[in-house]
Amino acid sequence: MKRSGKCPKCGSRELFHTPEVMDRGEGNVALPFAVGRTGPVHAHDYGQFELFACRRCGYAEFYVIDPGALDGGAGS
Numbered sequence: 001m002k003r004s005g006k007c008p009k010c011g012s013r014e015l016f017h018t019p020e021v022m023d024r025g026e027g028n029v030a031l032p033f034a035v036g037r038t039g040p041v042h043a044h045d046y047g048q049f050e051l052f053a054c055r056r057c058g059y060a061e062f063y064v065i066d067p068g069a070l071d072g073g074a075g076s
């Protein structure tokens with residue numbers, strides 16, 4: 001969807017995009033939806049997601065905005 005500009009399910013080009021998806025952290029605090037978070041002293045989100053959603057059928061895809069930043073993250 002990000003590259004094609006088209007929904008892979010229904011073919012619509014009416015897409016919604018947001019560079020930040022809200023999530024809820026400890027204490028129900030609003031945080032960006034991300035792969036992980038360093039912290040807690042100098043908290044920094046890494047692998048933050050952006051979202052593309054089809055306005056016709058609702059199909060959605062998440063992308064990590066900066067995949068290179070995942071090197072050395074919690075999963076490696």
Ligand SMILES: [Zn+2]
Binds near residue numbers: 054
């Ligand atoms: Zn669709």
